[in-house]
Amino acid sequence: MSVTTRGLKETRKAIDSIPAKFGNKFMRSLLRKTGKVVVIPKIANAVHTSKARNNIKVQAVRGEKRAVMVGITSDAYKERWLQLGTEERTTKKGVNTGSIRENNTLAPIFDEMIKPVLNYIMNEGETEIKKMFKNTNKGLDRKISKLG
Numbered sequence: 001m002s003v004t005t006r007g008l009k010e011t012r013k014a015i016d017s018i019p020a021k022f023g024n025k026f027m028r029s030l031l032r033k034t035g036k037v038v039v040i041p042k043i044a045n046a047v048h049t050s051k052a053r054n055n056i057k058v059q060a061v062r063g064e065k066r067a068v069m070v071g072i073t074s075d076a077y078k079e080r081w082l083q084l085g086t087e088e089r090t091t092k093k094g095v096n097t098g099s100i101r102e103n104n105t106l107a108p109i110f111d112e113m114i115k116p117v118l119n120y121i122m123n124e125g126e127t128e129i130k131k132m133f134k135n136t137n138k139g140l141d142r143k144i145s146k147l148g
Contacts, residue, residue: 020065022136023066024065024066025132026129026132026133027065027066028060028065028066028067028068029128029132030121030125030128030129030132031058031066031067031068032058032060032068033128034117034120034121034124035058035068035070036058037120037124038113038116038117038120039058039070039110039113039117040056040058040070042109042112042113043056043070043072043106043109044056046105046106046109047072047076047079047106048079048082049076049078049079051075051076051078051079052072052076052078052079054076055072055073055075055076055079056070056071056072056073057070057071057072057073058070059071081100082100082103083102083103083104083105083106084102084104085099085100085101085102085103085104086099086100087099
């Protein structure tokens with residue numbers, strides 16, 4: 001099987017032309033690779049701690065077959081507090097423990113990343129999908145050879 005694409009619409013059409021199980025897997029894999037190559041390096045420069053840099057991950061979105069999300073995991077909760085802020089909290093005895101003011105430096109970076117992500121998918125999407133097809137075909141060939 002061979003796929004030739006010229007842009008984002010063609011890439012999407014090529015993925016939609018194969019069985020849904022493989023199409024969803026390819027799309028999620030392409031988005032995960034895009035997140036690792038394009039988005040994570042930009043976010044790593046904006047976070048405040050090395051623990052946060054090490055805990056920037058690309059993860060699947062629950063319930064969505066063709067979506068991924070990029071963000072700081074809960075292991076770097078202090079960085080999340082700095083980015084998103086906290087509400088004013090009190091102890092059980094009513095003592096005020098204060099709040100953290102929001103310092104969201106990541107939101108503008110995510111907004112800036114839309115164009116680079118689309119450019120990466122349009123420029124590198126075809127080669128990535130060809131690699132995935134090649135690896136999938138190898139796996140299918142191995143399964144078929146074991147059966148017969």
